[in-house]
Amino acid sequence: MKNQIKREQKQRVWFRILFQWHGSVLPSILPKVLLCGAFSIIIALLETGGLNLSLPLESGIVPSIVLGLLLVFRTNTAYDKFWEGRKAWGTLINTVRNLARSIWVSIEEREPEDRTEKIVTLRLLVAFAIATKLHLRGEPVNSELAPFMSPLRYEKLKIMNNPPIEVAFWIGDYLQRQFDRGYVNAYQLTAMFKLVDQLVDVLGICERILKTPIPLAYNIHLKQLILLYCFTLPFQLIAQFEWLTPLIVALISFTVFGIEEIGIEIENPFGKDPNDLPLEQICETMxxxxxxxxxxxxCVRRWQDTP
Amino acid sequence: MKNQIKREQKQRVWFRILFQWHGSVLPSILPKVLLCGAFSIIIALLETGGLNLSLPLESGIVPSIVLGLLLVFRTNTAYDKFWEGRKAWGTLINTVRNLARSIWVSIEEREPEDRTEKIVTLRLLVAFAIATKLHLRGEPVNSELAPFMSPLRYEKLKIMNNPPIEVAFWIGDYLQRQFDRGYVNAYQLTAMFKLVDQLVDVLGICERILKTPIPLAYNIHLKQLILLYCFTLPFQLIAQFEWLTPLIVALISFTVFGIEEIGIEIENPFGKDPNDLPLEQICETMxxxxxxxxxxxxCVRRWQDTP
Amino acid sequence: MKNQIKREQKQRVWFRILFQWHGSVLPSILPKVLLCGAFSIIIALLETGGLNLSLPLESGIVPSIVLGLLLVFRTNTAYDKFWEGRKAWGTLINTVRNLARSIWVSIEEREPEDRTEKIVTLRLLVAFAIATKLHLRGEPVNSELAPFMSPLRYEKLKIMNNPPIEVAFWIGDYLQRQFDRGYVNAYQLTAMFKLVDQLVDVLGICERILKTPIPLAYNIHLKQLILLYCFTLPFQLIAQFEWLTPLIVALISFTVFGIEEIGIEIENPFGKDPNDLPLEQICETMxxxxxxxxxxxxCVRRWQDTP
Amino acid sequence: MKNQIKREQKQRVWFRILFQWHGSVLPSILPKVLLCGAFSIIIALLETGGLNLSLPLESGIVPSIVLGLLLVFRTNTAYDKFWEGRKAWGTLINTVRNLARSIWVSIEEREPEDRTEKIVTLRLLVAFAIATKLHLRGEPVNSELAPFMSPLRYEKLKIMNNPPIEVAFWIGDYLQRQFDRGYVNAYQLTAMFKLVDQLVDVLGICERILKTPIPLAYNIHLKQLILLYCFTLPFQLIAQFEWLTPLIVALISFTVFGIEEIGIEIENPFGKDPNDLPLEQICETMxxxxxxxxxxxxCVRRWQDTP
Amino acid sequence: MKNQIKREQKQRVWFRILFQWHGSVLPSILPKVLLCGAFSIIIALLETGGLNLSLPLESGIVPSIVLGLLLVFRTNTAYDKFWEGRKAWGTLINTVRNLARSIWVSIEEREPEDRTEKIVTLRLLVAFAIATKLHLRGEPVNSELAPFMSPLRYEKLKIMNNPPIEVAFWIGDYLQRQFDRGYVNAYQLTAMFKLVDQLVDVLGICERILKTPIPLAYNIHLKQLILLYCFTLPFQLIAQFEWLTPLIVALISFTVFGIEEIGIEIENPFGKDPNDLPLEQICETMxxxxxxxxxxxxCVRRWQDTP
Known part of the structure; x- marks a missing residue:
């Protein structure tokens, strides 16, 4: 009985997603689909007017394979970027958690001030994530970052080229200072430095994803083939389908443009679209x-708490 | 002779799997398959009633390639998640084994109490795994965890947002204390800390798999194409197959919906379905x-056992 | 001339492999192929008896793509497991070599007994590999392991759930003892511990490969589609091929069942079949x-050898 | 409204890319496309002259799959190289950032001269990247490198076989000297050495990408199949398309040659073409x-700054 | 103008590769291609003699997909091995460079003899690479190795089962000795040991690639399907193509056998064929x-050089 209900619910979800407009590629590809449809109508009009524009249907399997291949390729590389971006942010969460635990557990607290400083540094870890988010979106340092650092640092951050690197410097500098004061030993310091390195690695990976689109030659060739395909389609179909041709051309071009558009949408996963990564949520979890x-x-706390 | 029997057994297994209902996708896709079949019956009725609804069979190879590609893509990404989830839990087992062995072998036992504390920590490692399992399934901390920690900690755990992270903190804190007491040297401590980091990494990987479905745009486009395909199918087949059309449409839509449904089922591998990972078993092995x-x-035991 | 001979030899090898029975999938799939052939004969008999069972040949490209996709998928995931298993054993060899060299080169020998103990530990490394092999094959600890350890340990090993883990414990315990005696420094100890961890990782990877078959839903769906395909085939071919139909159906089903069977055979690469990994050989090399x-x-030898 | 404008802009970009000449493969493949077209014209002339050169259209699906497969393969391996090259340079950026931060934060400055020396070393990191760029492009050490090192070193670098390795030696030597003077502890030194190792790894990866083209046998077989395909095409199409044949052959050969050419273009991503990696920009960012x-x-600065 | 010339050159290269015999698979597959052609001639003769051997052309898309899939699979796994082998040798170069630099920069030289010993060890690194090359090619230790070690060691090496492992032992032993003499600290020693481990890992990876061919079942099934395909081809084509059949069968079988042969050729990339890795060159670069x-x-040189 319970399974029955669960299954019905699943069906409903299935159909709700089917007709969802927000997040779908339809708004972006509609003009192109309509263009292809309109072109087909012209062809159909000319055909009715007596011109014989029909071409035999089968024009070879290899060009179809090539187009299919390019679409697969486009989709896969775009998704790989999406997924690599997701993985990078997953690593960011893990590293922040691990570095935070290491700092909290291993750096000695001889006085309450030491604890305060620790908390400041822990918040800098979150600040690193938020600064990375803003940097990837091309947004300036803004009030979102203010609660995670002192006003002095906040002002300083505003004038830097690459704010996350600056935050990483502060974290590294704090750790080095604790070592110089003898609050942490050299081995643990080195391990923590490696985690800071990992934070900066994540930043670099995201920048790489952001700044390396699919090679231009692919992009041009793919767009040319798609258009070539969609514009030769009515000639192939007109004899068989007659006035249904525009509809069928529209449906087929919807299929093809849709898959290309998805590639474009998810290639840069750091934006704010419904198809992008939920960076806000990730930062909140952190x-x-x-x-x-x-x-x-x-247990490294050497002073007595009195609440 | 022995080979003969083994082979016959294999054949029996082959056919038993073939007709297995539990774990198959049939229950989930049956409504959609029947819907397509019903639609085909209507088309067949209209056709018999004199309307000519038939469309030529071949409507281009490229849309088929696109649909096929999207199905492949759906399947591969879902399976990748399944397999990455499995790998993460494999890493969890390995790390628990390695960390347990390191603690057991390397941390000194000067008094029997040290040994008791070690055992407590070793059980916390299992608790980490179980807490991760519950966390991934969205279940609260429950009695399954009680035998692996003190009642005090058990109560504390109940009120945390992310129980596994808390368990990791306890393990890290225990290790740091042993270092402060001089029971373990700094290098081994650092190596153990890295293993704790790995535990938390696994948690992060599983959360990432859980919380990152296939990008919405893919999902919508795929569902639209499948439906488009299944609903244009009867028009293509009606002229040739006549009253067999509903049967054939049902079989083909079974094929296509089935492969899509598998993607949905294994995308989140942390549940309790027959297609999910055997997390219970993994925790028991651990x-x-x-x-x-x-x-x-x-050999690090410095006191005499007297059993 | 030499090239000529080499080439002729290659041709001979090519044809010898072609007709090889041992290691081929033919024995396993023959019953199913014959079943399909027999079914076709029945169809052909009924057709000759006057029933018109013929169906048009082309029943859509998408179901074929789906079946093809599932076969590709089956093959790739099975081979990935085979290859990952091979890689794991490669890592095992490397780690055993490295750990053996580290122990041999870095642990001091103050007396001849130290050397003897070293040799005992080096043989334990091989024992780890053999115990892993037996464990993966579900075989109990047997005489194959006896030469690599003392009789006492051999008896102890027989009663353990997971013998390789026990061997790893002994190795780790030996290393820790050397450190406590001051025969090796902490840094090298830590590095050696990491290699022991790697041994246990390999064990975990192999267990994972062994215990994670392809998700059930895939397996069921694939088997259903294959059978559906093979049993609709005669209806499609009967009109054209008449009495050749059974032969052709048998050939085609041979193709399809063969590829599925290969997936089944190599999915678990730790057995003793001709398609499995040569674990015996690997252990011997080690x-x-x-x-x-x-x-x-x-050079760490501090005593004089007198041979 | 804003979305509307954004969408229109996207459409414009789409069409601008479509007709872009610079960066497209058209200039490179035009001669071959024209050759195929010209050959088709000859065939068409001969056909009109009365010779029957037509061949049936369908010559088997398997050769098409093989050609398609080879094209896919070509494209994927080329792109993998492109992407691996990009990743290597991403790692280079990350490593330079991390090593620079480590040096800046962790090496003591007892006198202002220490700081000057640090800055010299930091600039050597950039020099490493630029030297790698020049080395990969087969260019000699030139004035681009001069601002990043002393004239003495610059002259020395000019006579080396592999300049980046020399730069890595200088960096390593500087770090070792700081350790010998007690300005950095052994653990941090080791960690920094690992980062230097990573720099040299990146260099090795890039050299590997550069010097390992696709295996010759693939290249030859692919080119032969493409030509075979393009030159049998007119015989297959002449009966149906008559005087349209040259146009269609040109379009199809454009499709196929285009995809092969892309593979050639992006296989070596370290050049200066529009399809290559933006190495200049990367070096500037660094x-x-x-x-x-x-x-x-x-905070490791022990002297007073007086700005 | 310059671009024009460059482009013409590229075209020439393109056509030169097209007709290249050396390195192509043609010599190896010619016998099989001719066999298929000859078989077709027999079929054509019988057909002309009045027997009706023609079979309808379309025998289902699924077997074609299966054959295509197996060919893809064969090609990909073979290339993966080729590329993994290349990567392993890339890692070898990197590790040799890094280990050499570490030794040169970090191990103290108190007397000129220390320097001489260093140089001996650096040359052993190259010896490791050369010994690996010979070992992978199944060649005995030969004069190529003599210049890189003392005659004593050279003789010793000749009687070992696995020479590279012996060389790695010497390097490890040298490093350990330096540590015992206090010429290098424990952390750097450990880091260098890791690099030696990496050398041995590369050896293991290459051995794995060499000794793990594609699973036998695949190989048999693939060869059977290819032959089945090539020998049913004439029956399918004879009605349409008549006396052109042998030519077309030869061309198609050339396509298919070619792709299979490439897989065989590059699967073991450590030989001396034109399609193998340039191991000689790599060793020379090193x-x-x-x-x-x-x-x-x-700077670790403590004595005065007098050149």
């Missing part, structure tokens, strides 16, 4: 994890 | 490995 | 490498 | 990041 | 890099 951690008392 | 380890006496 | 190493005198 | 870092004061 | 390094004076 903040929550850090705030949770701060509520716990590690 | 528990057994840890209990086995506890029966062995490492 | 033994030979270790025995070679033992013949060399490292 | 320079900017380093100069930014130099403006910050790390 | 030698040159090492000799270059030796010309540089590192």
């Amino acid at each position: 903040t929550r994890n850090i705030e949770d951690l701060i509520t716990l008392a590690p | 528990t057994r490995n840890i209990e086995d380890l506890i029966t062995l006496a490492p | 033994t030979r490498n270790i025995e070679d190493l033992i013949t060399l005198a490292p | 320079t900017r990041n380093i100069e930014d870092l130099i403006t910050l004061a790390p | 030698t040159r890099n090492i000799e270059d390094l030796i010309t540089l004076a590192p």
